[in-house]
């Protein structure tokens with residue numbers, strides 16, 4: 001894993017709606033330094049999910065560029081972008097999809113196997129315990145609550161040790177105590193691995209845990 005900063009240089013995004021340009025992300029320049037827990041807030045519709053999609057290279061910025069260290073990701077060809085994603089990116093969504101026939105233990109085992117990091121299995125188990133999931137390791141997703149599934153998805157993403165972790169409202173289904181635990185876990189992960197962690201959240205406890213806070217406003 002290589003540590004680098006993720007930079008937005010005058011990035012904006014807009015869509016054409018009935019021939020009229022609708023701004024979905026107002027122009028933004030920002031450097032997300034490695035080793036820090038970055039939290040992005042702002043009202044619904046201010047472009048938080050669009051921002052994460054641009055950073056994940058799944059949505060192309062209408063203007064500006066995304067840099068990884070000195071490397072211009074925006075200008076890369078599609079296969080090189082896919083390669084960058086595979087090597088560096090971890091994603092956690094608001095509602096995470098788990099494999100229906102696999103329990104949390106098997107999810108971390110799979111994540112460790114895919115990455116060729118057998119030691120990640122124990123790390124994942126420890127993280128599940130730390131997030132209050134110690135007694136849920138053998139339950140299938142159908143028997144887990146939304147908040148429990150979210151925590152499995154977070155731990156699974158961390159097992160890959162991504163250089164960049166993007167999380168879209170990962171604590172939406174959690175109470176304040178568990179949201180604070182997740183925030184602490186993400187911040188510790190950033191610091192220990194010198195990773196860029198960017199988390200969209202409305203949660204007070206998550207914002208309070210931020211090293212850097214970015215508030216988006218509606219265009």
Ligand SMILES: Nc1ncnc2c1ncn2[C@@H]1O[C@H](COP(=O)(O)OP(=O)(O)O)[C@@H](O)[C@H]1O
Pocket residue numbers: 015023024025042043044045046047048049050051
């Ligand atoms: N593909 C799209 N086509 C049209 N409008 C979109 C599209 N994606 C997002 N938007 C609009 O862009 C704005 C920002 O959306 P989003 O990034 O989802 O905001 P947030 O995550 O902060 O709630 C919203 O007004 C939304 O309706």
Ligand SMILES: [Mg+2]
Pocket residue numbers: 048049050168
């Ligand atoms: Mg959103």
